[in-house]
Amino acid sequence: MSEAPTDETPDGSVRTVLDARDVSRALTRIAHELLERNRDVSDLVLLGLHTRGVPLARRIAERITAVEGVPVAVGELDVTMYRDDLRKQPTRRAHRTDIPAGGIDDRVVVLVDDVLFSGRTIRAALDALADLGRPSAVRLAVLVDRGHRELPIRADHVGKNLPSARSERVSVRVAEVDGIDEVTIS
């Protein structure tokens, strides 16, 4: 999803849509929305999607813990093996899948990703979840929804709706991976 900070389009315009404080606020809001929808935090399992969904899920979990005082189950999900475009690219590197102790059966799984675009990653994630167990519900939280869905999928919690042209590039950077929190469009 992300490019090096110096990467620019031919016309050179890079616009920062969310800065570090905006990202922080968006995550706090998502955490509160999740709390309002799920009274019982012990039922929640946050699963970050590789790569940048993972730190975002951790941060949302930290915020929920800060408010409720109890730890929230958080893990990571790699959907590489479930992608529908495996054949169209050189072999992709797989990552870890780490499901918290207790599993996902009969719990509310919240998938966390940085950008929602075509929806194909989420489709793959839903298939992966089906092989891991049977959650009572699956929700989707994303930092940015940029539109252009190719599948009937929508997010339940959105940090920022970002109408974009298909040709534009939306880049999310997070401190844990890129050293800075920001969302740019170019």
Added chain:
Amino acid sequence: MKHLLSVDDLDVDTIQEIFSTAADMHDVQSRSVKKLPALRGRTVVNMFFEDSTRTRSSFEIAGKWLSADVINISAKGSSASKGESLRDTVLTVCAMGVDGLVIRHPASGAAQQVSEWVDASVVNAGDGMHEHPTQALLDAYTLQRQLGSLEGRHVAIIGDLTHSRVFRSNIQCLTKLGARVTAVAPPTLMPSGVTSWSASAGFETSYDIDEVLPHADAVMMLRVQRERMSGGFFPSAREYTVGYGLTKDRLAVLGPDVPICHPGPMNRGLEIAADAADAAQSLILDQVSAGLAVRMAVLYHLLAGEESSA
């Protein structure tokens, strides 16, 4: 990567990438649904012209867990026993639209030869006394998991080295990953010219197991391959055990944390005593489960990506 024929074809980065994928695959074994869709629609044929339990079943399960269709062909019961040539058998099978061909053959170089005949990706599952790359990868993977890193660690490989393809592959794989290897065998079972096999400075040979064991960070026992022996390589089984077997007494010399590997099948009581095979520090069954993970990773790397990049 189009084929996996020899450990020699792999650089350290590729080996570590396979290990990292294997670690992900390892987790699949503990799931209730042991299936990933990555190779859906791909067909893998296991052609085994030599007997095998673990390698064949492990490749079969690996392919199936990745959702490939897997077919097994063995020499017994196939047209090969009617006198069909290897080339004709392989071309016939590949004419059915096969994507991956896992081949074991008693002739050294068979996999390499087959890879020149077909479009499918070829995996060498053991060719004569030449190579067995997936075994070497799984051994190194198992040891790396146990020891943290192989860099600078001392691995003793002990047994029938002359007839061992596992030894030939392992020596390359382990030294590539930075391990020091000492090969121990009776003079009759030490391959001639072995010192030139590895350019790495850490490679040594020895005829004295008792001198090597106290300094080993890991021990790999190899099977005495009687089916490949035509003459007398040692006077008696008893004498071999006394000179080169991992006996109960020698087990006591090893530290309690020194892992013991054996690629199987074991001749219990010959090259390895039951006490050693069943010891807490024995990784023999870990090797089997690691073998599955590593073979899944290999099939994934060979078959999942786009064809043109292969």
